[in-house]
Amino acid sequence: MAALEPFRALLYAPSIDPGLVTTPPYDVISPAERQRLERLHPYNIISIILGAELPGDQPGQDRYSRSAAYLRDWIAAGVLVYDDRPRLFAYRMDYEIGGVPGSSGGVIGALELEPLGSGGIHPHERTMPRPRSDRLELMKTTEANLEPIWLVGGPGVVGPAVTSALQRGALIDFVDPAGVRHRLWRLDEAEAAAVSRGMDSPLVIADGHHRYAAALTYRDEMRAAHGGGPWDRTLALVSDPAEEPPALLAIHRVTDLHRDDLSGGAAPEPYGGDLASLANHLATVGPGTVGLADSSGRWTMPSRGTPDTAWLAGVLDTAGATVAYEHDLDEVAAAVAAGSLAFLLAPIPIEVVITAALAGEVMPPKSTLFWPKPRTGLLLRDHQLS
Numbered sequence: 001m002a003a004l005e006p007f008r009a010l011l012y013a014p015s016i017d018p019g020l021v022t023t024p025p026y027d028v029i030s031p032a033e034r035q036r037l038e039r040l041h042p043y044n045i046i047s048i049i050l051g052a053e054l055p056g057d058q059p060g061q062d063r064y065s066r067s068a069a070y071l072r073d074w075i076a077a078g079v080l081v082y083d084d085r086p087r088l089f090a091y092r093m094d095y096e097i098g099g100v101p102g103s104s105g106g107v108i109g110a111l112e113l114e115p116l117g118s119g120g121i122h123p124h125e126r127t128m129p130r131p132r133s134d135r136l137e138l139m140k141t142t143e144a145n146l147e148p149i150w151l152v153g154g155p156g157v158v159g160p161a162v163t164s165a166l167q168r169g170a171l172i173d174f175v176d177p178a179g180v181r182h183r184l185w186r187l188d189e190a191e192a193a194a195v196s197r198g199m200d201s202p203l204v205i206a207d208g209h210h211r212y213a214a215a216l217t218y219r220d221e222m223r224a225a226h227g228g229g230p231w232d233r234t235l236a237l238v239s240d241p242a243e244e245p246p247a248l249l250a251i252h253r254v255t256d257l258h259r260d261d262l263s264g265g266a267a268p269e270p271y272g273g274d275l276a277s278l279a280n281h282l283a284t285v286g287p288g289t290v291g292l293a294d295s296s297g298r299w300t301m302p303s304r305g306t307p308d309t310a311w312l313a314g315v316l317d318t319a320g321a322t323v324a325y326e327h328d329l330d331e332v333a334a335a336v337a338a339g340s341l342a343f344l345l346a347p348i349p350i351e352v353v354i355t356a357a358l359a360g361e362v363m364p365p366k367s368t369l370f371w372p373k374p375r376t377g378l379l380l381r382d383h384q385l386s
Contacts, residue, residue, distance in 0.1 A: 002120035002153070002203045004238060006086035006192055007110035010144075010380040013081050016043065018182075019174045022377035025147055025207065026050045027131065043079050045377035049138070049146050064141040071142050075382075082385060088192040089379060090165035091237060094181040095372045097247060104239060104246045104372065105162045107187070107195050108148055108379055111203075111236035113219050116212070117360060120202050121151070124357040126365055127209045136214035145215070145235035145381040148374055149208035152241040152354060157198030159243025161191050172378060180372040184379070203238060204357040206246060206370045230383040237374050241350055248350050249369040250282070253312060253343040254335040255321040259294060262319060268292055268299030275333050275344075282346040291344030293336050307352070308345050309367040316343075325366040 012021055020041040023029060026049045029037070037046040048070050051063035074080045092105035116123050138146070165185035172184040187195070205212055215234040222231040239246055259268070271278055271291065278291045278298050287308050292299040305311035316323055326332050332342050348368055356363065 003112040004109040008086045009083040010382050022375045024373045068141040088187045090162045090185040092183045093372050106239035108237045110233040122204050122357040131210040132213045135211050143383040147376045148235045148237040150206045150237045151203040153203035154238045158240040235381040246370040248347045250345040250347045251327050251366045254324045254340045257321045257341045268301040271298040293342045309364045313364045327369045
């Protein structure tokens with residue numbers, strides 16, 4: 001089974017406002033948002049996790065090398081500081097979706113890497129080559145884990161650790177622009193030992209498939225050259241799917257198709273509500289029904305396979321569609337108004353995701369959106385120290 005160990009964390013200095021220097025994970029940040037974050041604070045973590053490409057960049061003098069330089073310069077300047085000893089950390093996110101409050105959290109530590117699917121760690125989505133190589137290059141140049149992999153598992157030990165931490169003041173406590181409250185605590189030795197002993201069940205990757213794949217490749221390369229070392233583990237957040245579960249949202253598909261391009265299957269049924277109403281309808285009825293929307297109207301139709309994302313991938317591949325992935329309904333509405341055909345999906349229940357992953361079934365990329373996202377920059381793991 002997977003092993004979660006204490007590590008000596010790298011954190012922002014206490015004098016720096018975490019609301020100004022932390023970000024969502026790299027893969028949900030748009031170019032415009034990246035620029036906004038750069039302007040927000042000179043030490044925003046965006047400069048390290050997703051630096052800008054500049055004219056004249058070449059191997060060895062590019063955004064990856066700049067990320068590494070920023071990391072080491074900020075450590076030297078005291079912007080980033082090392083914790084005094086190895087620890088596990090409790091983490092909690094409190095949020096609202098549609099006015100309904102929720103919370104999610106878990107324990108952050110150094111997770112022992114192992115091949116996917118053969119032991120204690122299982123993927124639920126396929127990965128794509130470009131993001132894998134991007135994160136691998138960043139890991140090589142910075143020699144650090146900059147963002148935690150998010151996994152679900154650890155029943156009976158992760159939730160109690162977070163509940164215990166809630167009884168005391170947090171090390172970090174702030175609200176992000178989306179209204180999500182983030183809190184972080186150090187676990188004491190007894191709490192950490194209980195978590196480590198209790199990690200005796202499989203884990204499923206919720207978010208960070210490309211980072212995990214990159215970490216595996218990096219580990220294998222470093223082992224071949226140097227043997228064992230800090231690259232044998234990676235930074236990870238483990239959430240209990242029963243006691244501290246993440247919420248799952250849908251990721252919709254925006255295409256260059258017209259409805260006339262679709263062939264086979266049941267004819268779409270007209271839907272009288274607006275786009276938001278259609279999305280709510282799909283969330284209510286659950287997987288098995290897909291929504292369509294273009295500038296002339298909205299429809300529903302049954303999917304002919306599970307999960308909906310796998311069936312729809314086949315439909316779109318057959319039609320030769322160009323596909324963009326979007327979870328924000330405002331962005332979907334803008335694309336529809338501009339002439340795109342959008343396919344709206346219902347969220348996939350977390351129980352379905354976990355059951356499928358443990359059975360060895362892997363969904364297409366962008367099948368799920370676990371939310372809210374753990375904040376990047378709260379904790380880093382430096383291989384030069386670990």
